[in-house]
Structure formats: structure tokens, C-alpha cells
Amino acid sequence: MFGIPLAFGAPAILGALLALPLIWWLLKLTPPRPKAEVFPPLKILAGVLKREETPSKSPWWLTLLRMLMAAIVIFALADPVMNPRNATLSGDGPLLLVVDNGWATVGDWDRRVETATALIGDAADRSLPVSIVFTADPTHDAIPGTPAVALEKLAAATPRPLRPDRARTIEALRTTFSAQTPGTLAYVSDGIARDADDPFLSDLASLSPAEFRIVEGDGAASVAITGANNGSDALTVTLSRLNASEPRSLIVDAQDRQGRVIASGQVDFAAGSTEASGEIAAPFELRNDFARLSVAGIASAGATHLLDDGFRRRKVALISGDSGDGFQPLLSPLYYIERALGPYADVVKPGQTDLAVAIPEILNQNPSALVLADVGRLPADVYDPLQAWINRGGTLIRFAGPRLAAAPADDPLVPVILRQGERALGGALSWAEPQPLADFPTFGPFAGMPRPEGILVKRQVLAEPTPDLAARTWASLADGTPLVTVEETGAGRIVLFHVSAEATWSDLPISGTFVEMLRRIVQLTRVGAAEAQAGQATAPSLPPFRLLTERGALTAEAGAAKPLSLGPDRPEAATFDNPPGLYGTEDGFTALNLLPADATLRPLPSPAGLTVTRDPMAGTAATPLKPGLLTLAFLLLVIDSLIVLFMGGAFSRMPKRAPAAAASILTLAVALAAVAPSGQALAQSSDAKPGDEQILERLDNTHLAYVITGEAEVDRLSEQGLAGLTDFLTYRTTLEPAPPVGVDISKDELSFYPIIFWPISATAPMPSASAISRIDAYMRAGGTVLFDTRDQGSMLGTDTGTSPNGERLQAILANIDIPPLEPVPSDHVLTRAFYLLQGFPGRYSGSPLWVESRQEAQSSNSAVASSGDGVTPIMITGNDLMGAWAIDANGASVLPVVPADEMQREMSFRSGVNIMMYMLTGNYKADQVHVPALLERLGQ
Numbered sequence: 001m002f003g004i005p006l007a008f009g010a011p012a013i014l015g016a017l018l019a020l021p022l023i024w025w026l027l028k029l030t031p032p033r034p035k036a037e038v039f040p041p042l043k044i045l046a047g048v049l050k051r052e053e054t055p056s057k058s059p060w061w062l063t064l065l066r067m068l069m070a071a072i073v074i075f076a077l078a079d080p081v082m083n084p085r086n087a088t089l090s091g092d093g094p095l096l097l098v099v100d101n102g103w104a105t106v107g108d109w110d111r112r113v114e115t116a117t118a119l120i121g122d123a124a125d126r127s128l129p130v131s132i133v134f135t136a137d138p139t140h141d142a143i144p145g146t147p148a149v150a151l152e153k154l155a156a157a158t159p160r161p162l163r164p165d166r167a168r169t170i171e172a173l174r175t176t177f178s179a180q181t182p183g184t185l186a187y188v189s190d191g192i193a194r195d196a197d198d199p200f201l202s203d204l205a206s207l208s209p210a211e212f213r214i215v216e217g218d219g220a221a222s223v224a225i226t227g228a229n230n231g232s233d234a235l236t237v238t239l240s241r242l243n244a245s246e247p248r249s250l251i252v253d254a255q256d257r258q259g260r261v262i263a264s265g266q267v268d269f270a271a272g273s274t275e276a277s278g279e280i281a282a283p284f285e286l287r288n289d290f291a292r293l294s295v296a297g298i299a300s301a302g303a304t305h306l307l308d309d310g311f312r313r314r315k316v317a318l319i320s321g322d323s324g325d326g327f328q329p330l331l332s333p334l335y336y337i338e339r340a341l342g343p344y345a346d347v348v349k350p351g352q353t354d355l356a357v358a359i360p361e362i363l364n365q366n367p368s369a370l371v372l373a374d375v376g377r378l379p380a381d382v383y384d385p386l387q388a389w390i391n392r393g394g395t396l397i398r399f400a401g402p403r404l405a406a407a408p409a410d411d412p413l414v415p416v417i418l419r420q421g422e423r424a425l426g427g428a429l430s431w432a433e434p435q436p437l438a439d440f441p442t443f444g445p446f447a448g449m450p451r452p453e454g455i456l457v458k459r460q461v462l463a464e465p466t467p468d469l470a471a472r473t474w475a476s477l478a479d480g481t482p483l484v485t486v487e488e489t490g491a492g493r494i495v496l497f498h499v500s501a502e503a504t505w506s507d508l509p510i511s512g513t514f515v516e517m518l519r520r521i522v523q524l525t526r527v528g529a530a531e532a533q534a535g536q537a538t539a540p541s542l543p544p545f546r547l548l549t550e551r552g553a554l555t556a557e558a559g560a561a562k563p564l565s566l567g568p569d570r571p572e573a574a575t576f577d578n579p580p581g582l583y584g585t586e587d588g589f590t591a592l593n594l595l596p597a598d599a600t601l602r603p604l605p606s607p608a609g610l611t612v613t614r615d616p617m618a619g620t621a622a623t624p625l626k627p628g629l630l631t632l633a634f635l636l637l638v639i640d641s642l643i644v645l646f647m648g649g650a651f652s653r654m655p656k657r658a659p660a661a662a663a664s665i666l667t668l669a670v671a672l673a674a675v676a677p678s679g680q681a682l683a684q685s686s687d688a689k690p691g692d693e694q695i696l697e698r699l700d701n702t703h704l705a706y707v708i709t710g711e712a713e714v715d716r717l718s719e720q721g722l723a724g725l726t727d728f729l730t731y732r733t734t735l736e737p738a739p740p741v742g743v744d745i746s747k748d749e750l751s752f753y754p755i756i757f758w759p760i761s762a763t764a765p766m767p768s769a770s771a772i773s774r775i776d777a778y779m780r781a782g783g784t785v786l787f788d789t790r791d792q793g794s795m796l797g798t799d800t801g802t803s804p805n806g807e808r809l810q811a812i813l814a815n816i817d818i819p820p821l822e823p824v825p826s827d828h829v830l831t832r833a834f835y836l837l838q839g840f841p842g843r844y845s846g847s848p849l850w851v852e853s854r855q856e857a858q859s860s861n862s863a864v865a866s867s868g869d870g871v872t873p874i875m876i877t878g879n880d881l882m883g884a885w886a887i888d889a890n891g892a893s894v895l896p897v898v899p900a901d902e903m904q905r906e907m908s909f910r911s912g913v914n915i916m917m918y919m920l921t922g923n924y925k926a927d928q929v930h931v932p933a934l935l936e937r938l939g940q
Helices: 011-027 041-048 060-077 109-125 147-156 166-176 200-205 333-341 355-363 380-391 512-524 626-647 658-675 679-685 692-700 712-732 769-780 804-813 881-885 902-921 924-939
Strands: 006-008 080-082 095-099 130-134 184-189 211-216 223-230 234-241 248-255 261-269 275-281 292-295 304-306 314-320 345-348 369-373 395-399 473-476 482-489 492-497 544-548 581-585 588-592 613-615 703-707 738-743 755-759 784-788 821-823 850-852 874-877
Touching: 060 626, 095 109, 095 166, 109 130, 109 147, 109 184, 130 147, 130 166, 166 200, 184 200, 200 211, 223 292, 223 304, 234 248, 234 261, 234 292, 248 275, 314 333, 314 355, 314 512, 333 345, 333 369, 333 512, 355 369, 355 380, 380 395, 380 482, 380 492, 395 512, 703 712, 712 738, 712 755, 712 881, 712 902, 755 881, 755 902, 769 784, 784 804, 784 881, 881 902
Parallel strands: 095 130, 095 184, 184 211, 211 613, 314 345, 314 369, 369 395, 395 492, 703 738, 703 755, 755 784, 784 874
Antiparallel strands: 006 080, 223 234, 234 275, 248 261, 248 292, 261 275, 292 304, 473 482, 482 492, 544 581, 581 588, 821 850, 850 874
């Protein structure tokens, strides 16, 4: 009806609309309005005997109101239903149910299941067999079965982080329905085409169903990230959407490996546009930490874009053939290279001048690129390791020079065949004047760069002409001679600059173009070129490391995923064998995203002449209109009654004080409503839970916390020890902690405390796995746990192995992901956070205080790496700190120190002060190194 899906439960009642003209005639009459007359009796009698009154006509608008009310009542009695569901199925064959379950169906999957369940129920009512297939499943069983079996398949189905493979689906359907035709074919579609010419609807129609239905969901609202380019100043993100009817703004978040949002950018779609780009502006160092991009508010595999090591800062090794680089730095070939790559890569140099030792040393560090500046003949033993490194994905960048010009022409690590000698002004192969650069070709990493002005080349090495020389040239001079050539070998490449890396042969090294060219070449490399194990072929493969779920989350479950090939057969986008995710290991991985680069979301094309029925999705069907229409008719009846009373003068005979009384009553009701407590306020007052007062008290004050071990003596000493440290902090510092508290790590909230002291006791009950997991989560969130084995005294003068307390600590830490540890270095912030300390004694002084290793923490992938201003998440000692701090009710020490030296107890208290100041202030003391410079500047 008028393009609106509408049905009537009793359509015969609509015939009553024919009676509307009669109703019009009856309703246009109304009794005369009473008039007020003066009392004189004779005049009243004259009026009585005067004439016979006749009815007057009602106003047209009142008649129209009554007609509308009558029509609404008739429509309501006809029981109209909005978006009625078509519950009829063709009986000419089985029900064929084709369901899209790709990435775009995550948002409305429950409604898809509800829709399919209703269709299967209709088939069960008519005793029809059902065939159900899912387009994103790798295999299809399209043989019709009972509705109960179809419901089991539907219950087991889930959306997948893949694009539907409709070609495989239609192949299975043609095989199954070659000898029979389906009765009703219902396609629950996501509306997204696999490519511009997706023939799926035509292929389904070729099965010759008696009835063809399409049920469309919310696929029109789908948005996907189709590209990400890490530029020099910002990361550019490209998005594609299906529905381009209205403008739309989306936020794209950049997250690190822990899933924390560290930067965001906005992408704005114009009306009518299906693609848009935006930038995430962040420093290069911060962009190195980007691990994934996701569209805020949309949880799907398409709205998530994984970033692999290719987006991170690269390690580039520099080797020069000139051993005297340090004496004349401006003439050094590495001087300009190092400064050009410094902002974009980690530059490393070998510690040896002997290339036979230096190159293997560099390759052991697994760099992304290796730069050889004017290196001619290489030692014979390094060619094979270099070639294997390149085949695994390394990039070898070579610069010309006198040594390379004199090298043999059969060098396998040169991308083109070189002529002997160099071309120079005044030489045998000279040209009349220095040559400028030509426009960069449209392919290669330099595509799009403007042609540099003012760069002249005075000398170069020449390449022998070959048929493929032009295709392997990334940059050339104005006269057509190559300036930069390349050769792809295995998964890597060899790049040659035909000029030197210093300014004697050309002006290129002292230009900004040189910086951009090197940056783009390095950007092509991958961090850790050896993404596969050494010794593999030139087309290595990587095992699945973390796979993307349908909601855009990473999981360690590999399922049936196969290793990802890095050779020519590497897929451009996710497949059934290689779902989207990260492939490799924790040390190095590559990302495979759902969509290929520069993909575009397109609607599924519907061929001309194809007759289909488009049904709504479940959840939008069968909305009855009868209750609303009857309510509207009642409101019109009330309005009509008020109008009649007004026209009859009922309101004119009301006492004059009535409006004032009504206003007073209304004012009183409003006042009572304002004073009376609302239901929400009553609900809020009942939200209080037992223990809330204690939580608020601990939030308002700093408490020292210790773990309740279950041993009364140990717990008593812990409380007395922290009480002693609390008093010492109160007397010696501005920190005034509240009384210490004991925490049950299995159930108490731990996030209130910056540090938790845990005295280890082998005889205490072993904490449960869930309790240890809570400690692990506490450390991940930035808290610190100080484990004290208190066993240094028992180890003095003995050569025994690990003590029982130490073994218990090992059992506890076996289930916690701790970072690498080291004894507190002499320059650590802990040694000068408040007091200047050289050790951290307790009752004993022989055990070091172990903290997170600063050297390993920078490269550690541990999930418990320090996240709170450089504060270590774990400390370990055996010196029994709390035993040295323990005091009784009179303030006297409970336990003696070993040896009996009260100065040791004083240093123990100072150690506790430093630990607390370190926990509360972080590593700000590390900035003391800048104090001399700041004082000098202030003095100026």
C-alpha cells in the first residue's frame, strides 16, 4: 500500500468506508446553541409561542474531524499489520535457504538466525524438506533434510571474519539441485558484492526456483578499512562504505599490542561518496607502536586493519668500504646516509672493519636493510649468507664509488650489469655538462614524488643496456641513464644507486630528495627480514600466530588455518586457508587483512528482468497498528466532546473561581511531585552495598598493604612491619599513610594499593590459580608486588640450594608473566628516590633487591612490562624487610637484625622509604641528569 508493506486481518470491514457519505450527512447536523434570556415573564411566554426551532449545520471542520474518527475506527477494526511476514512457501519443492555469514553480518546475526528459524518453521508446518547453506563456510552440504536437521545446522553456524565465497556456494547448489528444483529459494543477503560483476543473484535464479525471495539485513551500514599508508608525517587511513546517501563522520583509533588507544583520527564521508580518507597525526616513534586500526563503535573484521612489522621502525645496518670514515666525516659515505635515515630507522654499524667478520655480525642482528657504501669486492664467504638473507626478505642497498666501479662485472649482488669504470666529466665516457634528474616513473616507490630541481650528477656508474633495464629502473637522469636500479630476488631486493653516497659525485646526498628516497626504500622492507627460519626456500611460509575474529579481536586459536606463503602465491586478502590475522612468531610476523588493498564496497547487483520478492528481516516484521489506531480514535473522541461542550456554553456557566481553584490544585500537585522522592532517587539510595564505606576510606588514604598468607605469626609480623614503616614515613617524609591493611588476594580489590608486600612462607597454603591470576592482572595494570622470601638468614654460611621459601616463590611465579629481572643497578632511581642508598638490607643484608631489567624491558614482549612511569611491576628480596621494620605497641623493635647493628635497621627503614617514594613518584628522579644543564641555563 503506497510502497509500504501493509496487510489487514479483516479486510472485509474496509467496506464500511462506503458508508462515510451517510455518516457525513448525519454528522453535519447539530442542535442549536442555547441562549441566555432576561427573566421578564411576558417575553419568555412570547418566545415560547413564537416559532418552531430548526437544527443548524455543524461547522465543516467539526464534521471533518468526526469523519476522520470514523475512518480510523473502520481501519482499526480491519486489523492492519505493518511489515507482515510472508508465511507462505511454495510446495513445488524443498525450501532452499542461502545465508550470508561473512564479516558484514556480525551486527545483525541474531536477526538473521531469527529470520531463518521462522522460514524453517514455515517449512516444518508444510512438511517440506529444507536445504541450508552458508556462503562463508569452506564446505557445503546442500542436500535437503528435515527441518530439525536444518535448525541444528543453523544453531551451529556463526559469522566468520571472511568474505562470502559465493562461487563455491553456487557450485555446490548446482550439484545438489541438478535433478530437482527448489520450491522457495530464500537468500538472506548482506548486500555486498564480492566484485563489481558479482553474478550470484543470476546464478541463484538459474536454479529455477518456484519462488525467489531476498531478505536484506543491515549490510548497507557496513564500513571497512581498505588501506593504511604510514607517511612521513601521519598515517593515512582509507575507508569504504556501502550506503552513501548521507554524510557521515567516523573515528579511527590506533591501538598498540595491548589494545590501548594511543592515537585517533577522523574520516569524513561526503554525501554520495563511498570512499573517504583521514589522517592519524602522531610522531613517527609513536606510530611505530601502532598494532591495529579500528573504527570506533563498529566491531567487525572489516572495520579492523592489522599492522605488522612493516609499519614499525626498521633496523638498517651501514657498512662502508672506506676505513678512514671518522677522520673526515663530511667526506664519509655513511655521514649523509646516517643522517637521512636517523629519524626513520634504527641505524647500526659493525664493530669490525674486516668485512668477513662484520657482515656475518650484522646479519646476526637481523636487520631490515643493509647499506653498502662504495663496497666493491666482497669476501667470498659472505656472498651465500647475504644472498640467503635477501631471499628471506632483506633489502640490500648499494651505493657506487671508486671501489664498486672497479669491481668485477659478474658481481651477483648488483641488480644490473655494470660497465667498467665510471662516467665522469672529462673522462672517456663524459658528457658535455652535469645532468639533472628526470621525472620519476609511475611505478616503484618514488612514484608521485615531484622531480627535484637543482640536483646535478657529475659522475656515475653506467649499466649495460638490457631489454628489461627500463622496468628495473626506479630513477634516471635527464639523458635516460639509470640512477637507481633494482632486482627482486626471492622475498627481498637489491637496490643500487649509481652515484656515491657523499657529495663528490652528485648533489643528491645533500638534498631533501635523498632523504625521501631512502625513507621510501626502507619503508618497503619488513622489520626482521628473516620472517622464516634460516635454510628455507625462497618462498617461505609463516605459521598462524594470532587470528582475527568476526568482531575484530585477536585470538590465539589457529583452528584450520594454514601457514601463509610469502612467495608469489601469497594471497592479497584473507581466504579460507589463511583467515585474517598475524602470521609468524612473537619475534616477527606479517599481517593479512580481510580485504585486499584499495578494495571498494559495492552493492550486490540485481540483473535486469529478475523477479524476486524482497522480505524484511525478523525484528522489523508484523507490527500491529490496531492498538495505535484505536488510541488515536479515542483521543479524537475526547477532542470532539470538548468542542461540543464549548459550543454548548458549558464552560461559560462555570464559576468564576473555578479556573483559580484549578490553577491552585495544579500548583500544589507540581510542588508535591517536586518534593516527593523520585523512583530513581529511591533506587540510588538502595544501591549501597556492604563494604562501600571501607572502599571509600581506602580511596581517600594511602595504605600499605600486605598479603594475608593464612599463618597467624607471619601475618602478625607483616602488620607490625608495615606499621613500623608507616610511622617512619610519617616522621621522616611528608607522606602520612593510614594504618596498614591485610588483603586477601583471592577476593579483595587490589587496585587501591600502589604496592603489595608478600612475605613468602613455604608452610602457608598455596594460593589458588585464580588468586595468582588476580595478582598477575594487578601487575599488568601497573601495580607492584614485593616478594620477600625471608630466607637470607637460613642461607648464611651454607652451600645449600634453593630454600623452601624460594621454591614456593618459584611455584607462584611459574604462573605469572614476569619481565626479565636484574639486581638494582647503582644508578637506578631506587637508590636515590629519597635517600642515597647502596643496598637494601632488612633483617639480613646478603640478598640483592631484584627489579625489572631496564635493558631487556625495552624489547621485552612480556605483558607485565612496566606500564606506570618506568616503575617495575615486581621486586624480589630475601632480606626480610618487614621483620626489620616490625614494632610492637610501644614502638620497640620486635625482631633483631643480623648482625646486631641498629644502623642496618636504619638503612632498612630508609630502603622502605625509597621503595615507597619510587612507587608513588615513578622515575622522575632519573631526570636529575639534566640538572647541570638547567642550572647553567638559569645562570645565563
